[in-house]
Amino acid sequence: MSVLINVFLGLHIIGIASLLGGFLTQLKAMGAGTARFVPAMLHGALTMLVTGVLLVGFREMDGGTVDNVKIGVKLAVLFVILALVYVKRDEERVDKALFGAVGGLTVANIFIAVLWH
DSSP states (O other): HHHHHHHHHHHHHHHHHHHHHHHHHHHHHHTTOOOOOOOOHHHHHHHHHHHHHHHHHHHHHTOOOOHHHHHHHHHHHHHHHHHHHHTEEEEOOOHHHHHHHHHHHHHHHHHHHHHOO
16 A cells, blocks of 8 residues: 555655646746746646545555644645636736735645645
8 A cells, every 4th residue: 555655645746746847937927927827737736636635545544644634724725726727727818916826825735745744
């Protein structure tokens, strides 16, 4: 089971890299006011959702404990990110504040995962 958990943890990290990488590639465009949500951001967020839910299930099946409050907060933040990216995915330009909020929430989700024990 630990191999399965590690594989999906790697996929979860790839999802966050896709979401954050998509944001970072648009920083210059954000400064010019032409940033948009690229498909990598949506796909990364969806990958995080699916692999995160599976990781919680695998951890519980393996007899490990899960901090449900932490998972709930991370899931809520991810739902906000997903909603914003999904709704605005076809727009040519996204408002700087909205685009920055997605980047900030993404970084917040990373720090919640790493620092919350």
